[in-house]
Amino acid sequence: MPARKQTKAPPVMAEADIAIVRIAPETSFKNKAYEALKEAILKMDIYATPEQVMLDERALSERLGVSRTPIREAIAMLEQDGFVKTVPRRGIVVVRRTKTEIVDMIRAWAALESMAARLITTTARKKDITALRDFFKDFGKDRLPQDHVEEYSKANIAFHQALISLSESPVLVDMTNDILLHVRGYRQLTIGRKDRTATSLPEHLAIIEALEARDTELAEKRARDHTLGLAAYVEAHGQELFS
Amino acid sequence: MPARKQTKAPPVMAEADIAIVRIAPETSFKNKAYEALKEAILKMDIYATPEQVMLDERALSERLGVSRTPIREAIAMLEQDGFVKTVPRRGIVVVRRTKTEIVDMIRAWAALESMAARLITTTARKKDITALRDFFKDFGKDRLPQDHVEEYSKANIAFHQALISLSESPVLVDMTNDILLHVRGYRQLTIGRKDRTATSLPEHLAIIEALEARDTELAEKRARDHTLGLAAYVEAHGQELFS
């Protein structure tokens, strides 16, 4: 049997505890392009422009100062995300979802969030649950959400993301984030509506209460019904948004 | 007012009803490579091999007979799916999920499936719901699932997919399919276990009954609890699968 090379305890020097942080991985152009394009697509308010939005590989590569290769890889990733659709020899089109698709996504969101609520009742710490109220501390009887729609809208999203995070389930977090990215596009035009905003805050507080009470079934139900309510709202009032 | 060009009835010739079928879109090498690699990864039984499985761009391009470009694009897509992770200058590694991640995924699956069940009680047709029983028509008191684990396992997956499909929600269908692809890898080693298989069939039938009764809450609960049961099972007995 050949001598096995000693692999244990070879520390010649104390491996100085200088905070070595694994150096910067320097993200590739591919990833930079992906992030840049994703952000650009998300902020372009797709549902506001009447005609189809197209992307051009060569134009993008010039704009970003890199060759087409990393751009194409980024496009391929975005296509997996469902943000764009490339048509051979025709172009790359930014996908517009129909109202039905959006409602569908919101329902999935409701499913995931209600599961998060369920998990939270059994694992989250009391203080973390209570901290969820802070997102709405700037609103109350003397400062109604419906009078500060834009601000409330941001608090609303932040609340939902914080809620899901409390589940400590990476999968639930990632999936809902993906959905939010798709839904966010016209969120300003729907969730922002005053009539719905008014009922939103009380529902959120009710969810928090159920979580604090560790009432699994009730928390799940409230979380689900709250988001399903949004789905129903969009289904009923979102018609005008989709030409 | 300028004369509007006549767009109606310009048929110069009868547009011969020769069966023109829109020709074949001939999927690109990029997509072919994506499908090929995905299938290869799914059937390689990742959790069976002890050492990390690596992929090599050049080797793959030779094997598939195409250049590296479409291969790289396919890899980028697979990375978005979470099947592989490319490490610069090191290689492309096929991702192995931890037990915790798998349990987490199954919980998300439970959330989505319970929402599907909920929707089904309000929209699906009676005959379609009843048809779900067909997946298990080959099993019964005289032919127990636990005695034909492999066969039952396939029926099991088919049942769940058919169930979700009945919700007529493309989003729920796609998301659960994605999850199933990740979970399927070691499914054979867990769901296949006899002790769990025995309780599976009755639970499935109970779900179908609730759906037929149009009992939204009950159907949702049964669907959720059934899949959460699998999650709990994996969490408790799946330890040995993850080295």
Place this chain on the structure above:
DNA sequence: ATCTGATCTCTGGCATACCAAATGCCATAA
């Protein structure tokens, strides 16, 4: 025999060139 480091090799990242199909423009014929 072991440690050091120069070098060779392997691997993904990126740039570039060329291809082919889908369009659009435009000269030309009816």
Place this chain on the structure above:
DNA sequence: TTATGGCATTTGGTATGCCAGAGATCAGAT
């Protein structure tokens, strides 16, 4: 004026080639 056919252009698809960093290898010094 209008319909038609062909050519130039546009756009994504694919193939190649070179680069740089991370390891592995191996010779030389201690």
